Amino acid sequence: MSQYAALLLAIPLIAAFAMPLFGLIGKKIRNSWAILTMLATVAAALILVWEVLTQGTIIYAFGAVDPSLTIPFDSGGVPIRILFVIDAMSAFMILTAAIMMFAATLYSISSESEQTGQDGYYALLFLLMAGIFGMVSTGDLFNFFVFLEINSLAGAALAAYRIKGGVAVEGGLKYAFISTVSGLFFLIAVGMLYGQYNSLNIAYIASVIDFTGLSLVAVVLMIVSLAMKSGSVPMHFWTPDTYSSAPSSITALLIVSSMASLYAIFRIAFSLFGLTMNVVTVGWVIIILGILSMFIGVSMALPQKDVKRLMAYHSVSQIGYMLVGLGVGLAVLGDQQMLAQFGVVAMEGGIFHIINYALYKGLLFLIAGAVIYRCGTANLNELGGLGHSMKWTMGFFIIAALAIAGIPPFNGFASKLMIYESVFVFNPFIAVIAMVVSIMTLASFVKVFHSMFMGPKLPQYETVKEVPMPMLIGMGLLAVLIILFGLFPDLVVNTLVEPAALALIDRSGYITSVMGGI
Amino acid sequence: MIEQIPYLAVILIAGIGIATILLKKNLIKMIMGLAIIEGAANLFLVTLGYREGGIAPIFTSAPGKEMVLPTVQAMTLTNIVIGFATTALLLAFAIMIYRKYGSVETNNIRRLRE
Incomplete structure (x- = not known):
């Protein structure tokens, strides 16, 4: 069976703790070690994703004789070890995280090159990645908390x-x-579930669950705590x-970690509780959170002067699209006809938007970083005329800004269109709000583009030149992916997104993959 | 009724912690509030695993009596370690803020918004 699930965690963890040792030897060695680790982790992630897409769900039981042995013979039919359950949805998240890790690490090599304390920086960066990979692959509630x-x-x-x-x-x-x-509220919720079902394994709890009042409290606590961590309204005040x-x-990496929290909301809603809870109510709660996030995020973004603050408010607004897409899927989960008619498409749109959002939002923040790297300020009133000297950066900005505003042929259009179409059937009002928010996003980015890159060359930025090569490669990869995903959305949806959406819906398949046909 | 008392204590302690975080303006006190919520979570987990008259869950030559649950105890230990790391990090941030701003009152920590 596949060892890559274990390697996905082992490589970044070992590399992170070895980083200070390599830092003692020299700067070049340390940077090479960072790049080597990044390449090894990304390679393990890509192979794992490939295996999941070709062979189906992969289970890895830590410490078992055979990694696929989920239930030991003498345990009485209960899975006792820490399990990694990597289905198509987890594979999708691993792919997203791996792409962003590649771009961000390469970018850091240049952008941090003048700074002190880089050993700790890379060590923490790999720990962060290990945390994200663990969150999206684990099949155990307490392990998720860790x-x-x-x-x-x-x-x-x-x-x-x-x-x-x-x-x-x-x-x-x-x-x-x-x-x-x-995290603490999540832990208390995990304790409530353990008290009732005597297990921490998601698949096992899902197979025996009997929705009681205490489970309702646990659901509320889990969704609230994870929504807080993913930065949706009304717990968004920390994001800007x-x-x-x-x-x-x-x-760019914190965005991926907020996506991992979002993934956990849906893993818990679809795989752990599924139809045992009142999906219509929970779905509507998620949809309303999504609408509020969309609208409040974008209206707070419009008056901002600091470019990164402005982008941060937009990320609150974009999270709303994913919540709406997947929330609609959850609300119609109980109705096969509506699910087939538009529910699956709404979920596919929401899931597709996760990777698209990570790509263009990551790129936007990297561009803001590039401008700050060269000009030393993020204030839109002071910046100007950079289009003369930073041509590549300007090109990447145009791509990312059009993608976030949902203009064809970029990737944001592909996923937003799927959300508009399906949500319009569900409730036209929500789709209209989503479109209005999209237009406001465009307006806001036109302003940013104008004040950052347009206009005559300013005297104080006379010496500004293009950013170094590694930063350009990191940003360029994301820009190329944005265009490719926008040009061939069907290909991406069919190979990656559709299996992920079906894996979320197929709760019994998730249970069977761990419990083995019981 | 006597079995319910620890759960009531959990709710009470968690409430005190949340109130501390929401009402106090001093960073150090807010971090203390966080540590109090963590204590509530730990108490909750340990209480879940307690069995009346149970013995320590060590299987070697154990008398065939009821045992307390070991998993929640392991979870509590892990949470104590994690809580230690979080509190240390937060206090380090508080020290850094005191050095730069000369205060740990949240009313004075507003440089980011200007």
Whole structure:
């Protein structure tokens, strides 16, 4: 059976703790080690995704004689070890995380090259990635909590890494606070489920679940805590502060970690509880959270002057699209006809939007980082005329801005169209709001484009030149993927997104893959 | 009724922690509130695994009596370690903020919004 599931965690963890040792030898060695680790992790991730897509769900039981042996003979039919359950949805998230890891690490090699304390920076970066990979692959609730905490600690430390006169610490502190509170509430909810079903394994609990009042409390606690961590309204107040004060490459990875929390909401809603709970109510709660996030995020973004703060508010707004898409899928889960008619398409749109959002939002933050790297300011009123000197960066910005506004032929259009079409059948009002938000997004990015790149060359930026090669490669990869995903959406939807949506819907398949035909 | 008392204590302690975080303006006190919620989570987990008259769950030459549940105890230990790391990180942030801003009152920590 596949060993890559274990390698996916082992490589970044070992590399992270070995990083300070390599840092002692020299700068070049340390940078090579960072790139080598990144390539090895991405390779393991890609092979794992390929195996899942060709062979179906992969199970990895840690510490078992045979990794596929989920239920030992003497355990009485209960899975007791920590299991990794990697189905098509997890594989999709692993692919997203691997692409962003590639771009962000390569970008960091240049953008951080003048900074101190890089050993700790790369060590924390790989810990953050290990946390994300663990969160999306684990099949065990407590194990998920542990990876959530690894991810939160590394993320908070990285967000505060460049102190910047205290403002970065302020952002990091907010992130650490919110993630710890959400982690503790999640743990209490896990305890409630353990008290009732005597197991921590998601598939086992799903197979014996009997929805009681206590389970309802657990669902509410889990969804609230994970929504808090993913930065949707009304718990979004930390996102602008943390995203704008963290280093840009880290912001791109914090976005992936918020996607991992979003994944967990849907894994818990679809695979753990599924139809045992009242899916219509929970679905509508998620849809309303999504609409509020979309609208409040974009309207807060319009008056912002700091470019990264503006982008951070847009990320609140974009999370709304995914919540709406998957929320509609959840609300009609009980009705086969409606599910086939538009529910599956809405879910596919929401899932497709996860990878698209990670790509263009990551690219936008990397561009903001490139501008700050060369000009030293993020204030839109001070910037201007950069189109003369940073031509590549401007090109990437145009691609990313059109993608986030949902203009064809870029990837944002492909997934937003799927959401509009299907949600319109469900409730036309929601689709109209989604389109209005899209137009406001475009307006806001036209403003950013105009004040950053247009106009005459400013005297204070006379010496500004294009950013170094590794940063361009990191951004270029994301830009190329945005265009490819926009030109061939059918290919991506058929190979990656549709299996992921079906894997979420197929709750009994998830249970069977662990419990083995019981 | 006597079995329910630990659960009531959990709710009470968690409430005190949440109230501390929401009402206090001092960062150190807010971090203390977080640590109190963590204590509530730990108490909750240990209580879940307790069995009346149970013995320690060590199977070697155990008398065939009822045992307390070991999994929740392992979870509690893990959570204590994680809580230690989080509290240390948060206090380090508080020290850094005090050095840069000269205060740990949240009213004064607003440089990011200006």
